[in-house]
Amino acid sequence: MCSKAQLLLKHAMLSLVAFVSVISTSAWAEAERWQVNMTPGVTEIGHKIYGLHMLVFWICVVAGVGVFGYLIYSMIAFRKSKGAVSANFHENTTVEILWTVIPFLILIGIAVPSTTTLLEIYDTDDADLDVLVTGYQWKWKYEYLDANGENVSFFSNLRTPQGEIYNEDDKGEHYLLEVDEPLVLPTNKKIRFLVTANDVLHSWWVPAIAVKRDAVPGFINEAWSRIPEAGIYRGQCTELCGRNHGYMPIVVNAVEQDEFDAWIGERKAKAAQIKELMSKNFTLDEQMAAGQKVYMTNCVACHGVNGEGGVGKPIAGSAVAMGELNGLINILVNGRAGTAMPAFGNQLNDVDLSAVITYARNGFGNKMGDVVQPIDVFNFKQGQ
Amino acid sequence: MGEHHGPAKGIMRWLTTTNHKDIGAMYLWFSFAMFLMGGSFAMIIRAELFQPGLQLVEPGFFNQMTTMHGLVMVFGAIMPSFVGLANYLIPMMIGAPDMALPRMNNWSFWILPPAFLILAGTLFMEGGGPNFGWTFYAPLSTTYAPPSVTFFIFGVHIMGLSSIMGSINIIATVVNMRAPGMTYMKMPLFVWTWLITAFLLVAVMPVLAGAVTMMLMDIHFGTSFFSAAGGGDPVLFQHVFWFFGHPEVYIIILPAFGVISHIIPAFSRKALFGYDSMVYATASIAFLSFIVWAHHMYTVGMPVAGELFFMYATTLIAVPTAAKVFNWITTMYRGSLSFETPMLFAIGFVVLFTIGGFTGLMLSIAPADFQYHDTYFVVAHFHYTMVAGAIFAMSASIYFWIHKWTGRRYNEAMGKAHFWISFLGFNLTFFPQHFVGLAGMPRRIPDYALQFADFNMMSSIGAFIYGASQLLFLYNVVATIRSGKKDDAKKTWDGAEGLEWEVPSPAPYHTYSVPPQVK
Ligand SMILES: [Cu+2]
Numbered sequence: 001m002c003s004k005a006q007l008l009l010k011h012a013m014l015s016l017v018a019f020v021s022v023i024s025t026s027a028w029a030e031a032e033r034w035q036v037n038m039t040p041g042v043t044e045i046g047h048k049i050y051g052l053h054m055l056v057f058w059i060c061v062v063a064g065v066g067v068f069g070y071l072i073y074s075m076i077a078f079r080k081s082k083g084a085v086s087a088n089f090h091e092n093t094t095v096e097i098l099w100t101v102i103p104f105l106i107l108i109g110i111a112v113p114s115t116t117t118l119l120e121i122y123d124t125d126d127a128d129l130d131v132l133v134t135g136y137q138w139k140w141k142y143e144y145l146d147a148n149g150e151n152v153s154f155f156s157n158l159r160t161p162q163g164e165i166y167n168e169d170d171k172g173e174h175y176l177l178e179v180d181e182p183l184v185l186p187t188n189k190k191i192r193f194l195v196t197a198n199d200v201l202h203s204w205w206v207p208a209i210a211v212k213r214d215a216v217p218g219f220i221n222e223a224w225s226r227i228p229e230a231g232i233y234r235g236q237c238t239e240l241c242g243r244n245h246g247y248m249p250i251v252v253n254a255v256e257q258d259e260f261d262a263w264i265g266e267r268k269a270k271a272a273q274i275k276e277l278m279s280k281n282f283t284l285d286e287q288m289a290a291g292q293k294v295y296m297t298n299c300v301a302c303h304g305v306n307g308e309g310g311v312g313k314p315i316a317g318s319a320v321a322m323g324e325l326n327g328l329i330n331i332l333v334n335g336r337a338g339t340a341m342p343a344f345g346n347q348l349n350d351v352d353l354s355a356v357i358t359y360a361r362n363g364f365g366n367k368m369g370d371v372v373q374p375i376d377v378f379n380f381k382q383g384q
Numbered sequence: 385m386g387e388h389h390g391p392a393k394g395i396m397r398w399l400t401t402t403n404h405k406d407i408g409a410m411y412l413w414f415s416f417a418m419f420l421m422g423g424s425f426a427m428i429i430r431a432e433l434f435q436p437g438l439q440l441v442e443p444g445f446f447n448q449m450t451t452m453h454g455l456v457m458v459f460g461a462i463m464p465s466f467v468g469l470a471n472y473l474i475p476m477m478i479g480a481p482d483m484a485l486p487r488m489n490n491w492s493f494w495i496l497p498p499a500f501l502i503l504a505g506t507l508f509m510e511g512g513g514p515n516f517g518w519t520f521y522a523p524l525s526t527t528y529a530p531p532s533v534t535f536f537i538f539g540v541h542i543m544g545l546s547s548i549m550g551s552i553n554i555i556a557t558v559v560n561m562r563a564p565g566m567t568y569m570k571m572p573l574f575v576w577t578w579l580i581t582a583f584l585l586v587a588v589m590p591v592l593a594g595a596v597t598m599m600l601m602d603i604h605f606g607t608s609f610f611s612a613a614g615g616g617d618p619v620l621f622q623h624v625f626w627f628f629g630h631p632e633v634y635i636i637i638l639p640a641f642g643v644i645s646h647i648i649p650a651f652s653r654k655a656l657f658g659y660d661s662m663v664y665a666t667a668s669i670a671f672l673s674f675i676v677w678a679h680h681m682y683t684v685g686m687p688v689a690g691e692l693f694f695m696y697a698t699t700l701i702a703v704p705t706a707a708k709v710f711n712w713i714t715t716m717y718r719g720s721l722s723f724e725t726p727m728l729f730a731i732g733f734v735v736l737f738t739i740g741g742f743t744g745l746m747l748s749i750a751p752a753d754f755q756y757h758d759t760y761f762v763v764a765h766f767h768y769t770m771v772a773g774a775i776f777a778m779s780a781s782i783y784f785w786i787h788k789w790t791g792r793r794y795n796e797a798m799g800k801a802h803f804w805i806s807f808l809g810f811n812l813t814f815f816p817q818h819f820v821g822l823a824g825m826p827r828r829i830p831d832y833a834l835q836f837a838d839f840n841m842m843s844s845i846g847a848f849i850y851g852a853s854q855l856l857f858l859y860n861v862v863a864t865i866r867s868g869k870k871d872d873a874k875k876t877w878d879g880a881e882g883l884e885w886e887v888p889s890p891a892p893y894h895t896y897s898v899p900p901q902v903k
Binding site for chain 2: 039222
């Protein structure tokens with residue numbers, strides 16, 4: 001009786017399998033799109049953490065099916081409305097010991113891989129590269145520690161424009177997860193992060209490279225990662241740090257070693273160049289030309305092409321721009337608290353600052369005639 | 385003087401009362417008012433998070449809202465509500481005429497409203513209210529705090545005082561005033577859980593007071609407990625805070641365990657499966673709660689040995705907690721079940737609290753917590769335990785005992801509607817938060833990256849539904865008190881057991897003039 005019945009059964013089974021696999025793959029694709037799970041990321045540790053996460057997750061699912069199955073069965077089978085009469089039993093030592101011992105054994109099963117992974121996370125020895133990460137309200141500072149003392153350091157700020165945040169412009173693809181200067185790291189090297197903070201607590205988290213460490217003012221925490229693949233990895237500050245806690249993202253740009261070497265070489269050269277320029281005396285024309293460039297990238301959004309103002313007050317004819325020099329340097333270095341005017345003291349170097357200050361004093365018809373030198377800004381900062 | 389046995393009239397009745405039922409009722413109403421206030425802060429939070437971008441509030445105000453939401457819900461809504469329940473029920477359950485220290489009882493309630501007036505008042509002060517999160521980590525809450533932080537500290541001191549007085553009263557009452565024959569191992573579980581909770585409170589509220597006092601010193605008197613610049617340590621704050629804070633979460637949940645252990649047997653018409661093991665499980669949870677605090681701080685940079693200790697200790701909590709859940713379900717097994725509103729909330733509690741327990745187990749795994757910590761995964765976890773735990777248990781209690789308190793029946797259909805709407809709203813709010821948390825959304829941010837948008841919108845819609853369902857609850861309770869069907873049956877529920885069901889409904893102003901005998 002090989003037969004139709006068998007054939008039919010076979011077809012039915014096959015189509016069921018097909019149906020289930022279509023459903024589950026599309027459900028899987030949907031889940032991907034909606035991002036419902038932790039990322040395993042790219043690092044080995046990240047994969048181990050993900051494995052632990054899924055292990056405990058599946059244990060919970062199995063336990064949940066058991067517990068909720070038992071609950072639902074009881075709710076259906078022992079309804080008073082269906083005439084259920086309650087039994088009279090309570091206390092059963094065997095059962096109670098069982099439901100104590102079994103969870104305990106499962107916990108030991110979880111504890112073993114958790115412990116080994118944790119030990120690995122804590123093993124920050126023998127790093128190839130040290131990066132000092134400092135949290136500021138509300139930006140990150142990165143400093144590459146160099147054996148010869150030629151450290152490279154810079155600030156990394158949110159790059160998303162105010163217009164996107166306040167819904168005046170369309171939001172870009174990496175809304176709130178984009179910075180002006182990403183942290184550039186070499187691939188396949190053990191990188192040690194020395195994490196600290198300048199003001200309040202912050203926490204430096206990049207999920208895809210499996211690093212999260214609290215930044216504590218006055219203390220240095222260590223973490224490490226070895227990134228196997230070049231790529232851009234994004235993260236955020238995860239410890240409440242005041243008003244703009246939601247606006248201090250992290251972007252890591254992992255590149256091959258030679259690309260990294262070239263980049264850091266360029267950085268060092270630029271730093272050396274600035275050092276040299278610090279002691280130079282510029283002419284008014286030089287400072288005006290340089291200042292205009294700085295203005296066009298850093299100030300124009302708020303103050304307008306002709307210094308006519310906008311989000312910021314007008315600079316053309318401004319009493320501050322044309323007032324006492326230290327007052328003007330002060331507003332640029334420290335910003336103006338409680339307004340949109342940012343502090344540029346840490347964002348621009350003294351050469352650029354002196355140029356843009358000169359430009360503010362002499363551009364837009366202000367014509368004060370004095371030239372501000374890098375050393376003036378430097379002295380002002382020292383005097384604070 | 386016959387007058388002695390009835391309440392005084394007018395406002396003075398409430399100001400001067402030493403009656404445990406009056407005080408219990410005031411606690412319950414006060415906590416409900418706080419619940420609505422904390423809830424409206426949550427609505428503002430969810431409205432801002434409805435879409436990415438800033439629409440309604442500024443980030444600074446958003447931080448005040450998350451902070452005040454947490455503080456008001458924990459210290460204003462949940463804790464006082466269970467103290468109210470304790471006041472109302474413990475004397476009735478153990479056969480005592482009143483609380484042991486009735487005048488102190490009056491004080492412990494009446495200092496609460498000023499404390500919260502001060503706290504709410506900070507929102508209108510120069511620089512705004514507390515904006516450093518309900519965990520108020522230093523130095524954001526000290527050097528960088530708004531000036532109103534001093535008032536916040538004062539408020540915390542007063543409410544801590546209230547909690548300590550309330551717990552001393554409960555301990556004194558339970559230890560000294562049980563009816564003849566009521567041995568400790570015959571005490572109703574709600575009384576047991578509260579006795580243990582009261583000891584936890586007495587142990588940890590002074591620690592909280594110590595933490596805020598150190599803050600006060602740092603802010604005004606030049607000390608540097610929490611400032612590295614002066615030789616202190618910001619992480620010290622976190623240790624002290626969580627030494628209070630972890631027992632605190634059990635302070636919130638243990639009385640809830642207690643009421644669930646009354647309600648499930650009543651609607652299963654069957655004795656609780658393992659009374660003794662419930663008592664032992666509660667005691668072990670309370671003990672463990674003192675040695676797990678640093679699992680809130682896995683990423684803070686502890687030595688690895690400390691990290692391992694706190695991880696192992698934390699996972700252990702799963703054992704007594706699992707025992708409790710099995711106990712409740714085995715009580716239902718082969719019972720005779722009906723599903724009135726209190727039972728629905730109790731079952732909702734068991735299901736959702738278990739889910740919260742599962743995510744708790746996941747969070748306890750230190751290496752994995754490096755990815756979960758301070759994300760929405762944690763937010764989802766603790767709302768499953770606090771809202772679906774404490775608040776569902778509280779709703780269940782009100783439906784369960786309201787007829788005993790008022791002699792009137794509540795509207796069952798409306799009660800069930802309240803349950804189903806809040807069950808749906810709750811899950812719609814908090815289930816998606818697991819997903820955004822795992823996908824990388826940090827907590828306490830007013831604005832988020834675009835990939836989190838869909839789930840956040842769901843979450844906000846759920847929150848509005850959950851919030852609205854509480855108005856239905858309020859309406860049902862008020863309607864019951866004013867015009868519910870009168871019923872003088874002693875037992876509201878045929879399966880309910882305990883001394884409180886042996887007295888008339890509503891229970892007389894002074895429940896017992898002669899102590900009942902317990903066999
Ligand atoms: Cu931060």
